[in-house]
Amino acid sequence: MNLSMRLFVVTLIFMFLTVVKPGKAHAQIDVFDFETPEQEQRYRQLSNDFRCPMCQNANLSSSPGGVASDLRREIYRMIMEGQTDAQIEEFMLARYGDFILYRPRLTAKTLLLWFGPLVFLLAGVWVARNIIRNSGVKKSNHNRAEAGAPINQDTYAVADIVISDEERKRLNRLLAEHDDSAHNQDNTGR
Amino acid sequence: MNNLKLFLPVIIFMVLAVFMWRGLYMDSRTLPSVLIDRPLPEFQLRSLELGDQLVSAADLPDGPFILNIWGSYCLPCLQENPIFMAAKEQNVIPIIGLNYKDRDEAARDWLELNGNPFELNIIDDTGRYGIDLGVYGAPETFLVDADRVIRFKHIGVINYRIWEDEIMPAIAAVRAGGNL
Numbered sequence: 001m002n003l004s005m006r007l008f009v010v011t012l013i014f015m016f017l018t019v020v021k022p023g024k025a026h027a028q029i030d031v032f033d034f035e036t037p038e039q040e041q042r043y044r045q046l047s048n049d050f051r052c053p054m055c056q057n058a059n060l061s062s063s064p065g066g067v068a069s070d071l072r073r074e075i076y077r078m079i080m081e082g083q084t085d086a087q088i089e090e091f092m093l094a095r096y097g098d099f100i101l102y103r104p105r106l107t108a109k110t111l112l113l114w115f116g117p118l119v120f121l122l123a124g125v126w127v128a129r130n131i132i133r134n135s136g137v138k139k140s141n142h143n144r145a146e147a148g149a150p151i152n153q154d155t156y157a158v159a160d161i162v163i164s165d166e167e168r169k170r171l172n173r174l175l176a177e178h179d180d181s182a183h184n185q186d187n188t189g190r
Numbered sequence: 191m192n193n194l195k196l197f198l199p200v201i202i203f204m205v206l207a208v209f210m211w212r213g214l215y216m217d218s219r220t221l222p223s224v225l226i227d228r229p230l231p232e233f234q235l236r237s238l239e240l241g242d243q244l245v246s247a248a249d250l251p252d253g254p255f256i257l258n259i260w261g262s263y264c265l266p267c268l269q270e271n272p273i274f275m276a277a278k279e280q281n282v283i284p285i286i287g288l289n290y291k292d293r294d295e296a297a298r299d300w301l302e303l304n305g306n307p308f309e310l311n312i313i314d315d316t317g318r319y320g321i322d323l324g325v326y327g328a329p330e331t332f333l334v335d336a337d338r339v340i341r342f343k344h345i346g347v348i349n350y351r352i353w354e355d356e357i358m359p360a361i362a363a364v365r366a367g368g369n370l
Contacts, residue, residue, distance in 0.1 A: 053221060070291075070320070099222075
């Protein structure tokens with residue numbers, strides 16, 4: 001392994017190491033008392049699921065921002081009041097809108113967001129399939145043309161055009177003429 | 191048809207390029223408020239002016255007013271204060287302050303030092319009322335109509351251009367009772 005190769009591998013390793021799940025490594029520390037482990041689990045889950053409206057690239061649990069700690073406190077309050085996850089989500093949505101959700105809801109507005117990548121993937125598959133199929137067709141046409149078989153009418157590639165013997169003779173003559181004149185006045189520098 | 195197929199990659203590229211070019215200049219830090227055209231949330235809070243006596247929606251001006259979220263720690267609030275001072279002097283519209291996540295002492299000192307454009311300063315020291323308003327940091331400015339419905343919101347500092355181009359037309363529209 002040469003040096004640049006080794007550098008490349010080390011860079012890759014670091015890239016994978018830095019892609020950590022948000023919220024685990026830098027969670028903010030709050031002092032809340034829960035009655036059951038289940039409540040605590042829900043609190044952790046919910047503060048990981050909501051996005052901090054101020055810092056924008058962090059969830060509530062990892063954000064040190066003022067409004068994030070306020071919202072964590074609200075989540076705690078609502079859990080202790082016995083509200084369901086759906087009710088808490090409703091509370092957040094009514095105040096901060098869809099932005100607060102890391103996983104956007106499926107609405108008419110977010111259709112492209114949800115299925116856009118799939119559309120692009122399908123388009124890519126379609127293009128790739130056409131390319132592969134066309135190259136396959138060309139080869140088989142070429143073989144069939146040599147064997148004197150009729151060719152597929154759908155192909156337009158120059159190599160596949162079948163010419164008559166008369167035409168072939170004329171073509172050879174023209175090519176020979178061209179070669180001669182090219183030799184006589186060779187100004188291509190070759 | 192075949193010609194169209196030939197140009198398809200160029201067309202796709204151009205469409206994507208237009209979207210991405212626009213994306214470069216979109217402000218992703220400003221969240222669209224879900225509270226537009228919703229009633230101002232209820233509150234029972236202290237104020238800087240009235241000591242321990244709680245204020246509520248009943249203490250707000252009768253007509254349209256501006257609700258400005260501010261704090262003594264907030265530098266952009268200091269920047270936009272002269273605009274509110276001028277608006278107060280010219281009696282443009284009543285301005286209510288919401289002193290957001292601040293200390294009373296610091297807030298009073300700040301108003302004394304920099305001028306107080308607010309008719310009333312509601313205290314939201316915990317930030318709880320701010321959550322009901324969908325606030326995520328001072329300064330934010332709401333325009334509330336006579337029916338106590340939030341009609342307009344500006345996030346971040348207000349400069350003279352924004353005041354003239356956005357806030358004043360919004361005030362005029364709300365006064366006329368029309369739609370924004």
